[in-house]
Amino acid sequence: MIKYLSGQNLKKNSGKTCLLRVDLNVEQGMPLDSYRLEAVLPTIKLLLKNKVRVVLLSHRGRPDVRDKKQAARDKDALSLLPFAPIFAKKLQTPVAFIEVARLGALKKAVEKSVDHLVLVENLRFFKGEDTNDPSFARELAKCGDFYVNDAFAVSHRANASVCAITKYLPSYAGLLMEKELKNLGDIIDYTKHPFTLIIGGAKISDKVGVIQNFWSAGRREADDVLVGGGPANTFLRAEGMNVIDSLVDGAALPLIKPYLNSKKVHLPSDLKWDKTAILDIGPKTVKEYAAVIKRSRVVVWNGPMGWFERKEFGNGTKGIWKAVLANKKAKVIIGGGETVASLQLVNRGITRTERGMTQKRFRDGLRDIRVGRRIWISTGGGAMLDYLSGKKLPGIESLK
Numbered sequence: 001m002i003k004y005l006s007g008q009n010l011k012k013n014s015g016k017t018c019l020l021r022v023d024l025n026v027e028q029g030m031p032l033d034s035y036r037l038e039a040v041l042p043t044i045k046l047l048l049k050n051k052v053r054v055v056l057l058s059h060r061g062r063p064d065v066r067d068k069k070q071a072a073r074d075k076d077a078l079s080l081l082p083f084a085p086i087f088a089k090k091l092q093t094p095v096a097f098i099e100v101a102r103l104g105a106l107k108k109a110v111e112k113s114v115d116h117l118v119l120v121e122n123l124r125f126f127k128g129e130d131t132n133d134p135s136f137a138r139e140l141a142k143c144g145d146f147y148v149n150d151a152f153a154v155s156h157r158a159n160a161s162v163c164a165i166t167k168y169l170p171s172y173a174g175l176l177m178e179k180e181l182k183n184l185g186d187i188i189d190y191t192k193h194p195f196t197l198i199i200g201g202a203k204i205s206d207k208v209g210v211i212q213n214f215w216s217a218g219r220r221e222a223d224d225v226l227v228g229g230g231p232a233n234t235f236l237r238a239e240g241m242n243v244i245d246s247l248v249d250g251a252a253l254p255l256i257k258p259y260l261n262s263k264k265v266h267l268p269s270d271l272k273w274d275k276t277a278i279l280d281i282g283p284k285t286v287k288e289y290a291a292v293i294k295r296s297r298v299v300v301w302n303g304p305m306g307w308f309e310r311k312e313f314g315n316g317t318k319g320i321w322k323a324v325l326a327n328k329k330a331k332v333i334i335g336g337g338e339t340v341a342s343l344q345l346v347n348r349g350i351t352r353t354e355r356g357m358t359q360k361r362f363r364d365g366l367r368d369i370r371v372g373r374r375i376w377i378s379t380g381g382g383a384m385l386d387y388l389s390g391k392k393l394p395g396i397e398s399l400k
């Protein structure tokens, strides 16, 4: 059984130190003040309010710890230091940033710091984090009295600060983790239909599991699968179309065989090309997909419909956003950094009245991360896909 932080009497823990695993894996060049950061604020606030000292643990990127030169370059690019002033501003409290050469020195550094909120440098700068090394986890555990996992987004990784650490400290799921499990779990057990899956983005190999998990699955069987982006190219190619230079996930061609020529799977009926490559779905497809979304009662969406970063290929994704936001009756789950980022583009491109509505919805989406309502914007990318594929996530299993 998972123990939830929300069910604990935190007053009893006042004066203690919580090691709080969060996911600050924000890509370089993207705003650091991201929805992932926003989403963990409630847990931090709850702990601080109860006079619990909070030590934030996270990774960022995949630094190379074996190659010294590369490691030095990664140190600047993937540091968590820039997050410290953002947390300090948002929480109106000083944040101590701790960087140590050896993990063995972390306990002393944490004890020495007087601040109630502490941020530790990128854990993947150390060997041992991404290999789930028990001695690394034991050393980390010495820095706190209990552990909270609020990093659903990295819970599909067997990392030391996600899995092994739970062997050494009383461990709980944070407020964000609880909401993620509730919202995504509801979809798995959901009985409402029509249930629509929207699959886009670049690759399809990491999404086939989701299609499979909701295929001939009794109560939770998807009624429609709308396909765009690279996955659509891959389907079209498998059905014999010459997609020329379009992005195709070759490794997935054998995996999608069971889903070819199925009535449930909707492929684009028109496409937007850039010379020899398909870069978006066409307006007729947007209409057809929007009609399916309109009658849906549950929608799960991962991956944009085209190369939305280029204005001329953003209409497909924009059209899907509009249809999703216009359906006030459906429970909607949206995940993947790119899909969420694409909403910003929708905001820029539409009329004033529509923009008002969209921004409100997006705020609703963010608020939903805390209170769980109609639209749930998951902080997970790969973790959401794995969870919805029915896989066991090591970070969640470790909490049990």
Ligand code: 3PG
Pocket (backbone or CB within 6 Å): 023, 025, 061, 062, 153, 154, 157, 380, 381, 382, 383
């Ligand atoms: C993510 O962004 O999906 C998680 O933080 C996991 O990152 P990783 O794929 O580098 O392990």
